Amino acid sequence: MILLGLFLKKTGIIDDNGVRCLTDLCMDVIIPCNTIKSCLVDFDTAEMQACWWILLVSVLMQFVGIILNHFLFNRFNEQQKKVLQYCTIVSNGAFLGNPVAEGIYGNIGLLYSSIFLIPQRMVIWSVGTSYFVSGETTDRKKVIRNVLTHPCLVAVYIGLLIMVTKVQLPEFMTLTIKSIGNCNSAITMMIVGTILANVKFSTIINKSTLFISLLRLVLLPMVAFGLSTVCGLEHAAAGVCVIMVGMPAGATAAIFAARYHSDAPFATKCVVLSTLLSMITIPIWCYLIG
Numbered sequence: 001m002i003l004l005g006l007f008l009k010k011t012g013i014i015d016d017n018g019v020r021c022l023t024d025l026c027m028d029v030i031i032p033c034n035t036i037k038s039c040l041v042d043f044d045t046a047e048m049q050a051c052w053w054i055l056l057v058s059v060l061m062q063f064v065g066i067i068l069n070h071f072l073f074n075r076f077n078e079q080q081k082k083v084l085q086y087c088t089i090v091s092n093g094a095f096l097g098n099p100v101a102e103g104i105y106g107n108i109g110l111l112y113s114s115i116f117l118i119p120q121r122m123v124i125w126s127v128g129t130s131y132f133v134s135g136e137t138t139d140r141k142k143v144i145r146n147v148l149t150h151p152c153l154v155a156v157y158i159g160l161l162i163m164v165t166k167v168q169l170p171e172f173m174t175l176t177i178k179s180i181g182n183c184n185s186a187i188t189m190m191i192v193g194t195i196l197a198n199v200k201f202s203t204i205i206n207k208s209t210l211f212i213s214l215l216r217l218v219l220l221p222m223v224a225f226g227l228s229t230v231c232g233l234e235h236a237a238a239g240v241c242v243i244m245v246g247m248p249a250g251a252t253a254a255i256f257a258a259r260y261h262s263d264a265p266f267a268t269k270c271v272v273l274s275t276l277l278s279m280i281t282i283p284i285w286c287y288l289i290g
Contacts, residue, residue: 001185001186001189001190001193002189002190002192002193002196002279003193004189004190004193005189005190005191005192005193005194005196005197006193006194006196006197007193008190008193008194009193009194009197009198010197014194019191019194022187022190022191022194023191025187026095026184026187026188026191027094027151027152028151029151029180030180030181030183030184030187030188031094031098031151031152031155031184031188032151032152032154032155033155033176033177033178033180033181033184034098034102034110034180034181034182034184035098035110035111035114035152035155035156035159035181036155036158036159036162036177036181037107037110037177037178037181037182038102038107038108038110038111038114038159038181039111039158039159039160039162039163040162040169040174040177040178046234047108047111048163050112050233050234050236050237051111051112051115053231053232053233053237054112054115054116054233054237054240054241055115055116055118055119056231057116057224057227057228057231057233057241058115058116058117058118058119058120058241058244059119060227061220061223061224061227061241061245062089062119062120062123064220064223065088065089065220066089066123066127068088068215069085069088069089069131072084072088072215073085076208079257079262079263079266080208080263080266082131082132082257082260082262082263083253083257083262083263083266083267083270084208084211084212084270085131086128086131086132086250086253086256086257086267087212087216087249087250087253087267087270087271087274088212088215088216088220089120089123089127089128090120090123090124090128090249090250090252090253091120091216091244091245091247091248091249091250092192092247092248092249092250092251092271092275093113093116093117093120093244093247093250094117094152094188095188095189095191095192095251096188096189096192096247096248096275096278096282097113097116097117097243097244097247098110098113098114098117098184098188099184099185099188099189100243100282101113101240101243101244102184102185103185104239104243104286105236105239105240108236109236109239109240111159112236112237112240112241113240113243113244114152114155114156114159115156116240116241116244117152117244118153118156121150121152121153124250124252128252128256129256132256132257132260132262133260191251192251192275195251195254195268195271195272195275196272196275196276198268198272199268199269199272201272203269204269204272204273204276205273206269208266208270209266209269209270209273209274210273212249212270212274213248213249213270213273213274213277216246216247216248216249216274217246217248217274217277217278217281218246218281220245220246221242221243221245221246221281221285223245224241224242224244224245224246225238225241225242225289227241228241228242235289235290238289239286239289239290242285242289243282243285243286243289246278246281246282246285247278247282248271248274248275248277248278249270249271249274249275250271251271253267253270253271254267254268254271
């Protein structure tokens with residue numbers, strides 16, 4: 001599916017406007033429907049408790065990333081430093097993590113991954129933005145509004161409400177949500193392919209891109225695995241935590257870098273290389289987790 005997206009972009013069947021359209025459709029409609037779909041089944045008390053532990057591990061991992069950003073990238077120039085800091089705390093979990101977690105663990109994996117992404121979505125619009133908007137005053141009310149009303153988070157609220165109240169949706173609504181949600185894997189993987197099509201592969205490998213890829217795909221998942229073990233998470237919950245942390249750098253890094261006049265080409269290279277290498281590391285982590 002990734003290769004199909006690359007082919008469609010290279011041949012011009014999908015252009016830049018098409019990619020933007022697909023991305024907006026995915027973030028605003030398909031992923032929210034997929035999240036709600038994961039909540040349309042019965043869960044026991046243990047799985048609900050696991051959601052709280054997953055949320056805790058996710059918050060701790062965000063703090064780990066923020067602390068690392070204070071000293072890890074000081075030797076880089078200012079523009080590259082911003083990109084690397086952002087890539088450390090923001091992964092491509094929404095596009096790659098959700099379909100991978102669902103593919104391995106089914107609906108429970110999708111629910112866990114949606115819960116895990118909540119702190120990251122908050123960080124994107126707060127700490128993540130602040131790395132690029134240096135010297136500018138950010139509108140806190142706007143940040144809070146963006147976080148709380150993000151379609152992916154609204155879907156989590158709705159899904160959790162359905163789980164707690166055990167309300168039965170009308171059959172036509174359930175069928176609609178499930179049908180749209182089932183498009184998630186195909187569309188998100190093709191979007192990743194369109195990102196890969198924008199960069200010459202001969203230019204993406206250097207010490208900086210390899211360093212952030214090693215951090216994102218190997219070192220941070222090791223920390224997540226340790227935290228999951230300490231917290232005593234059950235098998236599926238621990239697996240989702242490690243897999244979500246081990247996702248490549250978030251594609252939004254290139255978007256923010258371009259918008260705020262940072263090093264957009266460098267950001268794209270970080271995203272592309274970490275995405276390519278994740279095709280190796282993600283299966284390895286899945287095997288090691290069991």
